[in-house]
Amino acid sequence: MSLHTIVLVKQVPDTSNISGEVMRPDGTVNRARLPAIFNPEDQEALELALRLKDKHGGKVTALTMGPPNAANMLRECLYMGADRAILVSDRRFAAADTLATSYALHKAVHRIGKYDLIFGGRQAIDGDTAQVGPQTAEKLGIPQITYTLEVQELDLKKRTIRAKRAIKNGYEILESPLPVLLTVTKDAAEPRPFDVRRLCTYKRAQSRFEIEATVDDSHDLVWMDELLEKAKTSDLLIETWNIEDIDADVEMCGLAGSPTKVHKVENVILSGAEYKAVPATSEGMNDMIAELMRDHIFG
Amino acid sequence: MNSKLKDMVWVFAEQTDGKLADVSLELLHKAQTLAGRMNSQVSAVLLGHQVEKLARTLFAHGADNVYLLDDAELKDFRSMPYANLITTLVEEQRPRVVLFGATHIGRDVAPRVASHTRSGLTADCTELKIETVTIKKVEYKDLLLQIRPAFGGNIIATIISPDVPIQMATIREGVMEMGEPDASRKGTIIPVKVELDPVEIAVKIIEKHQEKSGVNLKGAPIIVAGGYGADTPEKFQLIKDLAKVLRAEVAGSRAAVDAGLISPERQVGQTGTTVRPKLYIAIGISGAIQHRAGMQESQKIIAINSDAEAPIFQVAHYGIHGDLTVVIPKLIAAYKSQLH
Numbered sequence: 001m002s003l004h005t006i007v008l009v010k011q012v013p014d015t016s017n018i019s020g021e022v023m024r025p026d027g028t029v030n031r032a033r034l035p036a037i038f039n040p041e042d043q044e045a046l047e048l049a050l051r052l053k054d055k056h057g058g059k060v061t062a063l064t065m066g067p068p069n070a071a072n073m074l075r076e077c078l079y080m081g082a083d084r085a086i087l088v089s090d091r092r093f094a095a096a097d098t099l100a101t102s103y104a105l106h107k108a109v110h111r112i113g114k115y116d117l118i119f120g121g122r123q124a125i126d127g128d129t130a131q132v133g134p135q136t137a138e139k140l141g142i143p144q145i146t147y148t149l150e151v152q153e154l155d156l157k158k159r160t161i162r163a164k165r166a167i168k169n170g171y172e173i174l175e176s177p178l179p180v181l182l183t184v185t186k187d188a189a190e191p192r193p194f195d196v197r198r199l200c201t202y203k204r205a206q207s208r209f210e211i212e213a214t215v216d217d218s219h220d221l222v223w224m225d226e227l228l229e230k231a232k233t234s235d236l237l238i239e240t241w242n243i244e245d246i247d248a249d250v251e252m253c254g255l256a257g258s259p260t261k262v263h264k265v266e267n268v269i270l271s272g273a274e275y276k277a278v279p280a281t282s283e284g285m286n287d288m289i290a291e292l293m294r295d296h297i298f299g
Numbered sequence: 300m301n302s303k304l305k306d307m308v309w310v311f312a313e314q315t316d317g318k319l320a321d322v323s324l325e326l327l328h329k330a331q332t333l334a335g336r337m338n339s340q341v342s343a344v345l346l347g348h349q350v351e352k353l354a355r356t357l358f359a360h361g362a363d364n365v366y367l368l369d370d371a372e373l374k375d376f377r378s379m380p381y382a383n384l385i386t387t388l389v390e391e392q393r394p395r396v397v398l399f400g401a402t403h404i405g406r407d408v409a410p411r412v413a414s415h416t417r418s419g420l421t422a423d424c425t426e427l428k429i430e431t432v433t434i435k436k437v438e439y440k441d442l443l444l445q446i447r448p449a450f451g452g453n454i455i456a457t458i459i460s461p462d463v464p465i466q467m468a469t470i471r472e473g474v475m476e477m478g479e480p481d482a483s484r485k486g487t488i489i490p491v492k493v494e495l496d497p498v499e500i501a502v503k504i505i506e507k508h509q510e511k512s513g514v515n516l517k518g519a520p521i522i523v524a525g526g527y528g529a530d531t532p533e534k535f536q537l538i539k540d541l542a543k544v545l546r547a548e549v550a551g552s553r554a555a556v557d558a559g560l561i562s563p564e565r566q567v568g569q570t571g572t573t574v575r576p577k578l579y580i581a582i583g584i585s586g587a588i589q590h591r592a593g594m595q596e597s598q599k600i601i602a603i604n605s606d607a608e609a610p611i612f613q614v615a616h617y618g619i620h621g622d623l624t625v626v627i628p629k630l631i632a633a634y635k636s637q638l639h
Contacts, residue, residue, distance in 0.1 A: 099414060127449070128570060129422035134378070134410035143502050144378050146407045162505065167403045168315070169564070170509035176502045259419035263432065263444070264457040275602070275612055280621030285633035288601070288617050293637060297578045297599050298521070298545070 003058030003156060005049040006109060007082070008120035008136065009042040011066050011073040038073045040186065041121025043080075047189040048182075049119045050081045052154055059083045061112060065093060065104050068209040074238050078202035079194035086112070087207050090242040093254050098127075100257035102135035107246040109140060117154075117161065118181040122147060133183035140181070145174050148182045206231060208240035306364055307339035307395040307441070311385065312357055313404050314347050315376070315509075319356055321472055321517070322400030327361035328478035329427060329470075330398060336429035337395065337441050342366060342489075344388065346381055348374035351488065358486035360478065365486060370493040372500050375507065376404045379499045382411035388491060389416050393464060396443050398427075401469035413467050419460025420467040421445035423569060425474055425592050432459060443468065448569055448588045455588070473517050473573030474592075514548070514564045521547035521578045524567055524594070527554035528583020528604060529623060535560045537627040538582055544631050550574070552584045568593035582623050586611025603627075 013034035049060045062077035064070050065088040074085035088108045096104065109115065118137070123130035130146070137144035147166040152173065154161045159178045164171050166185060211227050231237035243250060251257060278284045292298060308330045313320040323343070330341040340363040345353060347369065354365040368384055381404075389397060389412060397412070399405035401423050413420035426446040432439045443466040445458040460466045516522065523542040529535045535555070542549045551561035553568055567574055569589035579597035584590060586602070586609055594600070595614045602615035603626050612618045619626055 098410070098420070099417065102414060127422075130406050131410040131413075131420060131422060134407060135414035138382070138411040138414040144407070144411075145502075146378070147403055165403075167507070167509065170507070172504055172508070173506040174502055175505050180502075259417065259460045259463040260421055260445075260458050261461065262456055263459040265449075266455045266457075275615040275618045278601075278617050278619045280619050280626050280629070282629050282633060284619070285626075285629045286637065289630075289633045289637050292578065292599065295599070 003052065003056045003117070003154075004061070004115045005052060005058065005117040005119060006061045006063055006112060006115050007042070007046045007049045007077070008105060008118065008133070009046060009062050009064045009073060009077060010039045010121070010124045011036050011064065011070040012039045012124050012126045013037075014125075036069065036072065038076055039121050039124045039126075041123065041184055043076075043121075043191045044186065044189045045119040045121050045182075045184040046077055046080060046082065047191040048148075048151055048184055049117070050192065051189065052117070052151065053081070056154060056156060058116075061086065061115075063105065063108055063112070064088065065096075065101060065108070068207065071207040071210060071238050074207070075202055075205055076194070078205055079199045080192055081195065081198065084239070085205070086239045086241060088241045088246060089207075089209070090253075092243050092250055095255040095258065096253065097258035097260045098129055098131035098135055099259055100253055100255075102132050102139055103252045103257055104246065104248055105132070105136050106139035107248045108241060109136070111241070111246050116156075116159075116178045118142075118179065120181070120183050122183040122185045130183070133181060137181035140179075143176050143180045145176060145180060145182045148184045149188055151182070202236070205236045205238050207238040210238075304338065304340045304363075306342040306392070307337050308334040309342050309344055309389075309394045309397045310362070311397065311399045311405060311408070312343040312345040312353070312362075312365070313376075313400050313402060314345065314350055314353060315404075317347070317350060317353070319353055320400055320402060320404075321477065322402060322405075322470065322475075324356070324360040324480075325472070325475040325477045326398045326400065326470060327357065329475045330396075331361040331478075333396060333427060333429045333443070339395075340364060342394070344368070344385060346373045346384065348372075354486070354488050355482075356480070358484045359480035359482050361484075363486050364489055366489050366491050368491045368493050370495070372495055373493065375504055376408075377500070377502055377504070378407050378411060379502065380495050382408045382415075383499055384491075384493065384495075386412050386415045389418075389465060395441055395464070395466060396429075397465065397467045399467070399469045401471045405469050409467060409469050416465055417463060418465035418467050419445075419458070419463055420469070421447060421458045422469050423447055424468045424470050425569065427468060427470070432461065434461060442466070448592060471569065471573055473575070514562075516548055516550055516565065516567065516572045516574050519548035519574070520576055521545050521580075522550050522567070522574055522576045522594075522597075523547045523580045523582065524550040524552065524584060525555050525560065525582050526552035526584030526590070527558070528585070528606075529555065529560070530558060530583075532560065534583070534623060537623060541580070541582075541627050541631055544634060545578075545580075547578075547580075552587075552590045554584075581611050581615070582627070584611050585609045586614065603630075 342364040343362040399409040428444040525538040
């Protein structure tokens with residue numbers, strides 16, 4: 001039986017580059033104004049999946065929910081070695097919290113069909129919540145291994161996987177039946193560089209949005225269908241699914257399906273508290289140390 | 300204790316090998332404050348094997364009740380049995396608030412429980428409050444304000460879950476104060492029947508390896524921490540030298556960990572450890588809010604940075620503008636000279 005691994009990936013704003021200007025008044029981030037990158041731990045998750053494919057054969061599907069431009073990241077998945085890329089994208093998914101996100105992702109996994117493994121990064125750098133992986137596993141009714149440091153053994157006959165998971169001050173090795181969802185920590189697997197031949201091929205891969213953008217008013221709808229069909233037959237289509245495509249309940253998606261709401265956002269205003277400026281001289285240091293000793297800070 | 304009060308605030312009592320996690324005791328202390336605002340009791344949810352004796356400690360730290368789920372299959376933490384049993388209990392008892400430590404265990408189990416019960420869950424909160432909130436003229440009582448830094452630390456977000464009955468949060472160890480235990484406090488143990496399907500216990504623990512004496516940043520009276528400004532091993536060595544002289548623990552910001560200068564268990568900040576030592580020396584750390592969230596409660600803070608505008612100075616008691624390669628040797632010399 002051939003191995004099928006789904007990798008959950010996310011395009012994230014590069015949070016090291018956020019300024020107040022990119023916040024909307026309602027407290028959400030205007031992602032369009034931020035540089036977008038492949039979430040680092042998701043890229044490591046893809047690498048782990050590709051290594052299992054190198055060893056055992058089979059197929060790797062990259063799945064993301066995000067805005068249309070997340071197709072850029074999906075192309076990178078194809079360059080690395082993913083066999084199939086799926087973009088779940090719909091305005092009605094906007095402002096989803098982790099629960100609404102995992103709901104949509106699990107519906108998309110249902111549409112994909114049979115799978116043996118799901119990999120994802122432990123957490124995304126824009127939220128650092130580490131919730132979407134476990135919540136997707138719960139909705140699929142499958143076990144999970146979070147904080148995965150390494151995959152030790154995949155036994156396709158017994159249908160089990162052994163993985164090493166970080167715990168406080170150490171690690172544990174778990175054996176789980178398939179299918180199982182694993183979330184991967186940083187440094188689990190250095191992502192491989194893009195394959196040059198794959199890059200040449202898949203730089204022409206396009207999502208439905210991108211194909212639509214090439215069609216102007218002078219063409220009719222039949223033309224669009226033909227383009228989609230052509231992309232599909234030449235294996236250059238980034239499949240693009242909306243709410244109906246994954247048979248999702250609108251009420252469970254986006255803001256409506258999110259129990260958590262942003263109530264208030266405050267810019268961090270530094271108190272401007274007074275501190276004692278200590279000159280960077282021996283005298284300055286001496287005075288400071290003497291004061292700290294008087295205050296019984298040492299010993 | 301009024302036994303008629305409902306237990307609206309719950310804390311997941313995390314234990315490993317029969318030892319309770321500090322963060323669970325810290326959360327019980329906080330839960331008492333939250334429960335007071337709701338005129339409610341606090342309950343701890345304790346899973347494990349032969350762990351009944353831990354209930355006394357939970358009472359002493361603020362639990363009014365302990366739901367006890369004791370079974371050989373629960374000896375070691377595993378996602379599915381733990382999550383499913385907590386889920387069943389939450390669905391039966393319908394608490395308003397459930398708190399988990401943001402540990403390798405809490406961050407694994409809480410999302411599954413929140414997913415099944417369709418509860419709001421916010422990760423890594425740095426503050427929690429109970430308030431009545433009015434949104435569009437509708438009054439929502441007993442809302443849990445889940446406060447955390449977000450998006451690179453440039454903002455503090457307050458998250459609420461107004462439309463669902465159950466509100467959940469994870470909180471890092473050390474963020475909340477533990478409070479003094481009161482050994483005379485009494486409570487009620489509520490045994491809960493444990494029934495598990497073979498599917499729920501299909502994941503096996505093959506091997507477990509835990510260092511007994513890990514890094515104890517939380518217990519260190521003095522911490523010397525380096526950041527991006529100490530971006531070479533040579534510069535970071537100066538930080539280690541200073542720590543050695545002061546008999547302090549060495550720590551670092553996320554930047555230092557990312558640069559491989561220091562191990563992740565020594566990271567201070569929102570995604571690392573929260574510390575409150577007597578003295579915290581921040582060297583070459585700019586002071587992003589995630590870092591400040593992990594150290595600003597320190598009794599005294601010395602900031603050493605070549606950038607006079609660095610935000611770290613805003614939480615410092617002593618600020619030294621200067622190159623760390625110049626400042627640290629002078630500081631070491633000053634300390635040594637005054638020891639004698």
